[in-house]
Amino acid sequence: MRRQQMVPVALLVAAVGLLGLGVVGPPTADGGIRITPGLPILLVAAGVSWWWRGSAGAVLGVVAVAVVTVASIGAGLGSDLVGDRGLPVAVARWVQVVGLAAATYALVRRLVAGRSPVGTAGERPRRDRSKVLQVTGLLVLCGIGAELLAAYGDSTGDPGGIAFALVFFGALYGAPALLARDLVRRLGWGWPSLLLIFAALGTAQAGLIDQSLFSVDYGGYEGWEENREPTLIPAVGLSGYNAYSFIVGHVIFSFAAPVALAEAWVPARARKPWLGPVGITFAAIAYAVAAVLIVTDPESRSGSKAQLLAMAGLVGALVILAVIVGRRHQEDHAGPGKPGVSIWLVLGVAFVLALIPDLMPATWLGVIGAATATATVGVLLLLAAQTRAWTIRHTAAVGAAFLLERGLLAFTYFPLIGDVAVGPKYAHNVSMLLVVALAGWLALRGRTAMAPPAERTALPAG
Known part of the structure; x- marks a missing residue:
């Protein structure tokens, strides 16, 4: 070796x-x-x-x-x-x-x-470090979008807790996002298949790994019972409101929105795989370790055998559906070309639609309203992506809108567990929002600063 x-x-x-x-x-x-x-x-x-x-x-x-x-x-x-x-x-x-x-x-x-161990004779091409930065940025953004941006936990405002959370949640959410994205890009599939795989991952997270879907009082978070009970389905032991919030929330904030932004940082690599054999191995091990740590936590053992089997079947069905959709519909039309629709108009409309679910009450009417708003975003994206006027930057604008909405909404409440002082709480909110704003700016700007010079010159104007 x-x-x-x-x-x-x-x-x-x-x-x-x-x-x-x-x-x-x-x-x-x-x-x-x-x-x-x-x-x-x-x-x-x-x-x-x-x-x-x-x-x-x-x-x-x-x-x-x-x-x-x-x-x-x-x-x-x-x-x-x-x-x-x-x-x-x-x-x-x-x-x-x-x-x-x-x-x-x-x-x-x-x-x-005193030098790199790779010899000069027959030396491999110098590694493109911008790709490593892109992958690292995605890992961080997944951890932030999934947990830290909402600022609901007792690690809010704690630098040590945040540092650990970035590593741990990067493994728990960023690693599977990378693996799913690479699989879809290698097979030449598009976003519909990728979203279905993300739905499978989100279902696995909430139904099999932390099993929060079936918990009566997960982690002692304030307001858990009030959100769960109005839409509780006793026969299956889960809440419709929680099912929507957790699974759809993971699809959007833990996986899809970060991936959309990260791909737009370097459009020339948006349809290419990012990981080699070593990277795939690291990502798989990181995800497995993080998932095992959650599963073995006594707090994550609230599902019955029947519930876990049902969740496993749903995960399998979503993966099969992703394969079927991927084989029928190959790579997206969206590319890095000149946009035909205002990026900022897309950002604004997506922001409003992203805000609607968070304004809905924890009732069946609220679930229907939230699901309708999210479905509207999905339908509009599906239709827009079939046109040449839709670009990678438009997709990134939708992802940025959802992340910005979650970050701004976090200013309106305090953590749901623990006692966090006012100063650290708002410093946390501002810091996380600035990270998201920077990620969005890098994705939506006309140039691609993260790409190597050769790739920058090869990109179309958009």
Whole structure:
């Protein structure tokens, strides 16, 4: 194995050891898995060391290893290695130590070499870092759109909690969004199939992973029962209002809107896959780890076997439908060409339609009104996408409108759990909204600053 491959693999091995400690070690007060701070540190370090292969990347990797090592010594590393807490803990600790040792060896060799480990003879083309930035931006935007933008949790305004959430929710939402997008683009399918796969992912998240669809009082959030009871269907044990809010919310805010913006950052790559074998592997592992952590949380065990089987069947049906639609309707007409409809008109209309569901009450009439507004957006998009006047920037404008609406609405309420002070709460709102505004500006502007020079010159005027 080459040194540039050895570093991230070794860091991932160490992360697996820390994850194992959370599984077999002492649980949290509520019986869940204890996540050590070293886990996100090693996952980020693995990604950085894989992308930034020079000396600077090696230094950052060494710093990450040093921090985790010092923290582990303080957490009883020696006693765990000799089996004082049992064989499973000892195995997890040894996996961690082996990973850290291998990463240190490879990082030191990289530092001693003083240059990128890829040789000059027969060297592969220099990696396009703008693509890495595009992928990273999508991961961050998915985490923000799914959770942080709404600012309803007790991590609102907490820099440490936000940093962890960006990594964790990037894995939980951004990784599957990347995988679904790459699959659809490789097969030459369009947005209808992609949205159906996103619907499958959203259904899996709310019905199989966190099982919030079936929870009577998930996480102790304020107003949960008031929103659930008016549209509760006792025979199936779920609320119509929650089903719409959670599944459609995931489709739009966790997946579709971030992908629409990220593709518009570099229109020349909008219909191309972004991930290679390594990227696909990283994304799949990240999603699996994040999903397992949620599933094993006692708070996420509210669904019965019949309910879980029904959700699994619905997920499968949505995937099959995506395949059928994809085979019948190939790639979208929308491209980076000159727009025939005002981008700002699309943004304004989409913003109004995005606002309607949030103004609806938690009743069946409200569900019908919200679903009608969302369906209107879907129909208009389907019709517009069949014309040459519709471009990638128009699709991005719709995504930006939904994200901006959610960010602005977050100013009107306080977190639904925890006690957050006024200052940190509004600082959080402003920060998240600025990130979304920047992402929207990069997508809607006429130029593509993130693209390499060769791709910029190749783009049409739009």
